[in-house]
Amino acid sequence: METPIIQLQNLSKTYMGANEVNALCGVSININRGDIFGIIGMSGAGKSTLVRCINFLEKPTTGTVIIDGEDLSQLSEKDLRKKRQEMGMIFQQFNLLMQSNVMQNIHFPMEIAGFPKDKIKERTAELLEIVGLADKANAYPAQLSGGQKQRVAIARALATSPKLMLCDEATSALDPTTTRSILSLLKDINNRLGITIVIITHEMAVIEEICSHVAIIDNGLIAEMGPVGEIFSRPKSAAAQKLVFPTGKKMAEAAGGKLCRVVFDGSATYQPIISTIALEFRAQINIIYANVKEIEGKSFGEMVLRLPPDEQLSEKMIRYLRALDLTVEEVSDYAD
Amino acid sequence: MLTNAEISLLGLGLWETIYMTVLSTLFAYIIGLPMGVVLVTSDKDGILPMPKTNKVLNIVVNLVRSVPFLILLVAVIPFTRLVVGKAYGCNATIVPLVIAAAPFVARLVESSLREIDKGMIEASLSMGAGPWQIIRKVLLPEAKPSLILGAAIATTTILGYSAMAGFVGGGGLGTIAINYGYYRYQTGIMLITVVLLVVVVQIFQEIGDRLAVRSDKRK
Numbered sequence: 001m002e003t004p005i006i007q008l009q010n011l012s013k014t015y016m017g018a019n020e021v022n023a024l025c026g027v028s029i030n031i032n033r034g035d036i037f038g039i040i041g042m043s044g045a046g047k048s049t050l051v052r053c054i055n056f057l058e059k060p061t062t063g064t065v066i067i068d069g070e071d072l073s074q075l076s077e078k079d080l081r082k083k084r085q086e087m088g089m090i091f092q093q094f095n096l097l098m099q100s101n102v103m104q105n106i107h108f109p110m111e112i113a114g115f116p117k118d119k120i121k122e123r124t125a126e127l128l129e130i131v132g133l134a135d136k137a138n139a140y141p142a143q144l145s146g147g148q149k150q151r152v153a154i155a156r157a158l159a160t161s162p163k164l165m166l167c168d169e170a171t172s173a174l175d176p177t178t179t180r181s182i183l184s185l186l187k188d189i190n191n192r193l194g195i196t197i198v199i200i201t202h203e204m205a206v207i208e209e210i211c212s213h214v215a216i217i218d219n220g221l222i223a224e225m226g227p228v229g230e231i232f233s234r235p236k237s238a239a240a241q242k243l244v245f246p247t248g249k250k251m252a253e254a255a256g257g258k259l260c261r262v263v264f265d266g267s268a269t270y271q272p273i274i275s276t277i278a279l280e281f282r283a284q285i286n287i288i289y290a291n292v293k294e295i296e297g298k299s300f301g302e303m304v305l306r307l308p309p310d311e312q313l314s315e316k317m318i319r320y321l322r323a324l325d326l327t328v329e330e331v332s333d334y335a336d
Numbered sequence: 337m338l339t340n341a342e343i344s345l346l347g348l349g350l351w352e353t354i355y356m357t358v359l360s361t362l363f364a365y366i367i368g369l370p371m372g373v374v375l376v377t378s379d380k381d382g383i384l385p386m387p388k389t390n391k392v393l394n395i396v397v398n399l400v401r402s403v404p405f406l407i408l409l410v411a412v413i414p415f416t417r418l419v420v421g422k423a424y425g426c427n428a429t430i431v432p433l434v435i436a437a438a439p440f441v442a443r444l445v446e447s448s449l450r451e452i453d454k455g456m457i458e459a460s461l462s463m464g465a466g467p468w469q470i471i472r473k474v475l476l477p478e479a480k481p482s483l484i485l486g487a488a489i490a491t492t493t494i495l496g497y498s499a500m501a502g503f504v505g506g507g508g509l510g511t512i513a514i515n516y517g518y519y520r521y522q523t524g525i526m527l528i529t530v531v532l533l534v535v536v537v538q539i540f541q542e543i544g545d546r547l548a549v550r551s552d553k554r555k
Contacts, residue, residue: 055462077466094457098554099477108473109463140553204502229473 003069005164005196006028006037006054011063016230017207019292023049024060027221030090031213033163036190036197036230040243043202044218051168051200055087056080058089085113088157088195092169094149096141102128102152109159130279131185137317147178154185164196165189171206185211204243208232208295210223216240229295231326232302233263245304245331259288259311260318264301264329273324277317283308303332342525345512350532352426353508356496357540360430364437366488371397371438372445373471383457384467405436405497409504426433426507429498444486448479453551479553488544492537499533509533 006029013024020243023046031037041047052058053065065072067083067308075083084294096105106127129136131151150170157165167186168202171179187210201212207214207228215225216239223239224231235241245261262273276301277285286306307314321328338346340349375393378386403411413423416431452475460470476483502510509529517526 034402057461081464081466084462087462089459091453091455091459093453095453095455097456097474097478099480099552100555108460109475112460112463112465112469142554153410156463239488 003035005033005068006198007064008050008053009064009066011053011060011065013046013058013330016060020161022220023081024053026063027217027220027222029215029222029225031198034190034194035213036199036211037185038199038201038207038214038253039217040201040204040207041217041239045217047169047202047217050217052167053164053196054198055084055089057162058305074171085109085160086162086164088154088160088162090150090153090157090165090166090167090170092172093137094146094153094173095210096149096152096156100280101138101140101228102133102144105141105152106155106159109156113160123159127158130158130189138236146174147176150174150178151181151185154182154189157193158189158193162195164198166307167197167199167201169200169202171280172201172203179206180209186210208293210294212270216243225336227296229265229298229300230299232293232295233265235329240282241329242330249302257307257311257314259331260305260307261329261331262321264295265298265302265327273321273326279319282307283310283317285315338524342497345526346509346525346532346545348446348552349507349509349512349529350536351431351455353495353498353510353533354428354536356426356433356498356501356506356508360437360441360494361487361491363430363434363442364494365487366375366439367372367438368490369445373448375446375468375473376475379472382447383461383470384477387526388458393442397442400439401443402434405432405500406503408432408436409501409506424505424507429501429506429508432492432501433494433497436497438488440489441490442494444490445483448482451482452478480550481554484544484551488541488548491540491544495537496531 001014008027008029011024012022015021015023016243027046027050039047039050043252049058053060056065059073060266067087070083072080072083097108100108101125106124107120110123115123118193120259128137131154133148133151133155136148136152143153144152152171165186171182174182183206186197189195192237199206201207211227213227214217214228215230216223216237218237218239223237224235231240232244235244274285274287285308287303289300289302289304293302307317317331318328371393374389375397376382378390378393379383380387380390396451405422411433414433416423416428419431422428440547456474456478458472460474465473497509498506498508499513500506502508502512505511510531513526513529515530518523
């Protein structure tokens with residue numbers, strides 16, 4: 001197997017100060033070439049620190065960062081700067097130069113890298129085409145919408161033809177429609193250019209939309225990691241369950257029994273399970289939520305059911321559902 | 337009414353005042369701009385932390401700024417003689433003006449540069465930019481409108497200082513106001529110099545404001 005493009009080994013980061021803060025406590029992740037790797041967690045979980053360790057904007061207190069076979073801590077300042085040119089980065093607040101127009105913003109990383117003038121011009125035209133902003137070359141960031149600004153930032157991040165791209169909450173300041181269009185642009189870039197993408201987010205929807213793999217970070221630790229489909233259908237850790245739970249918050253306590261999340265993955269035989277249960281057990285179940293999602297080209301159905309108050313009966317129901325080879329997990333005890 | 341001699345006297349004074357102000361501002365920026373940049377970059381959170389340099393520079397700036405200009409003017413006379421050859425006239429006034437204004441300019445530049453969003457600097461670092469590239473391509477261009485406004489403040493302040501130098505024969509409108517208005521009780525001449533100073537300040541400030549607005553692409 002090919003060596004991963006990003007190898008994070010046992011990273012810890014402690015911020016000294018009046019109160020010591022352990023932002024990361026021994027995080028190890030391998031990210032393979034061509035993956036779209038999501039890192040998800042609540043705010044304060046350490047994900048922003050983690051992504052900044054990948055390009056050494058933050059130097060980990062202990063642990064090793066190996067990018068494409070090179071240990072970043074062994075590089076000189078100058079070599080580190082060169083290395084950073086192989087990693088594009090985009091941000092929640094876009095961080096464009098406000099006094100420069102779109103074209104000049106895209107020129108910037110290439111000027112830093114010392115590209116010749118005619119090459120810069122040529123590449124800028126190409127990049128504007130890729131992100132669909134050819135008509136905005138002379139506009140200033142203040143004249144653009146959020147989505148357009150992020151497109152400029154993406155063009156800028158791609159300018160030096162990086163091997164990987166880091167996205168720090170890149171869609172968190174955007175509305176849902178714009179988020180979708182930015183995510184599909186990222187997916188397209190990943191497909192066409194083969195660039196490995198690392199996405200930091202607090203929204204499960206972003207992960208489900210484009211990521212192939214996900215790591216869930218909680219309190220500076222990796223709670224769970226794996227292919228998105230697997231984590232979506234069988235979340236093991238509490239942090240993962242909390243994230244995949246559809247509404248993202250606790251359902252209002254209504255009369256009735258346990259809440260259960262049922263996931264049908266694409267391979268499950270489609271049976272009319274709800275009506276079967278109702279007939280079989282002669283009891284009512286309430287569908288609280290239902291949805292079908294496409295994750296990595298596979299359809300997943302998920303449903304949240306409120307089972308009858310009778311403990312024994314609901315236990316039986318759960319066993320019945322599991323026997324049908326569905327993933328069922330109780331979510332009633334989960335709270336914010 | 338004014339005699340022809342008085343008019344040409346005032347004209348010369350006006351020219352000298354503008355000459356001193358513009359040249360002093362220029363020299364004050366040649367010294368103060370780099371100082372202001374270093375104050376920001378050498379800070380512990382800056383792009384090139386140098387705590388000792390930062391501390392020393394801060395002390396020097398505060399020290400010079402706390403000396404009243406009139407005292408400084410007299411105190412540096414030996415140095416002024418060394419540089420210009422004499423201690424009176426407008427060329428001689430430029431020396432203490434620059435010494436007094438450079439640290440002030442440094443503070444103005446510092447505060448303009450501190451307004452810049454840290455995210456932009458982080459983005460440049462993520463692209464592999466070095467400190468020099470960040471100063472030249474991010475800090476200074478991004479702070480341009482604010483730097484221009486600062487320059488207008490510096491110019492008008494220096495103009496005020498230059499009038500103060502009139503007490504020691506510094507030349508310009510200040511000297512005329514002291515010699516004719518104060519020592520000879522020619523209130524008319526004094527009022528005219530004051531009006532001229534007000535007009536010059538207004539013009540400098542207006543130019544600064546307009547340039548700043550025109551250069552700002554944030555709206």
